[in-house]
Amino acid sequence: MVALGVLNAGSSRSPVLMAQYRQLHEMCNSMRVKLRVEHVSFVLNDWTDRISQENDSTDWTLSAAAFRRLYGRYGPDSVDLSATELNTCCDRFYSRRHCPGALATNALKQSWAAENSWANPPFHLLGAVVNKIVTSGATATLIAPIGRAQPWWAVTEENCFEWEQLSAADGAYTHGLSSVAARRPFWQTAVIRFAPDRR
Numbered sequence: 001m002v003a004l005g006v007l008n009a010g011s012s013r014s015p016v017l018m019a020q021y022r023q024l025h026e027m028c029n030s031m032r033v034k035l036r037v038e039h040v041s042f043v044l045n046d047w048t049d050r051i052s053q054e055n056d057s058t059d060w061t062l063s064a065a066a067f068r069r070l071y072g073r074y075g076p077d078s079v080d081l082s083a084t085e086l087n088t089c090c091d092r093f094y095s096r097r098h099c100p101g102a103l104a105t106n107a108l109k110q111s112w113a114a115e116n117s118w119a120n121p122p123f124h125l126l127g128a129v130v131n132k133i134v135t136s137g138a139t140a141t142l143i144a145p146i147g148r149a150q151p152w153w154a155v156t157e158e159n160c161f162e163w164e165q166l167s168a169a170d171g172a173y174t175h176g177l178s179s180v181a182a183r184r185p186f187w188q189t190a191v192i193r194f195a196p197d198r199r
Contacts, residue, residue, distance in 0.1 A: 007035065008037060017100065062143050066166060074141045077090050077116055077141065078116045079103070079117050080094070080120075081120075082095075082121040082125075108129070112132065112133070113138065115138065117139065123144070126144055126147070126150070130142070130156050130159075131152070133159075138194060139197075140193075141193055142193075143190070143191055145188065146165060160193060161194060162192075164191055166188075
């Protein structure tokens with residue numbers, strides 16, 4: 001319904017939606033396509049409605065206060081490696097799926113060489129993220145659960161510039177689109193700094 005409203009009005013207060021609208025408008029003009037938009041009830045469109053209701057269990061965001069403190073210490077961060085247009089911590093970001101404003105999908109396939117990256121990836125990707133940071137010599141701030149029993153942890157300790165355990169308050173997460181702090185995670189959270197030029 002939001003997209004329908006933007007397309008019918010030809011305008012949006014959201015800079016992200018306006019940028020997407022302009023791109024769509026230019027593409028349609030170049031292809032001489034005229035759009036006609038209409039709402040299709042979820043009863044008739046259950047597949048897309050089901051996708052929109054999915055809850056991504058990997059979508060954990062560090063508290064805003066903790067991010068501001070870390071940004072002051074290690075920033076400015078140039079790209080968020082794992083975000084959406086709704087929860088990105090940086091103006092530039094990579095996302096898991098196509099979404100408005102994303103530079104591309106799958107940050108692991110992109111170059112991080114010239115970046116000061118912010119990385120708060122889904123936990124199942126931590127090994128791959130650490131491996132890419134280390135092998136590419138990337139500069140990054142990684143948020144991760146302390147996982148001394150995990151294979152990626154030894155590589156992290158050996159190659160990071162520094163790391164520290166976040167306090168219980170700083171390590172509080174929000175989940176998904178909620179601005180309400182989720183129940184405090186059972187894991188201990190670390191901020192890990194990779195800075196090859198300072199090792």
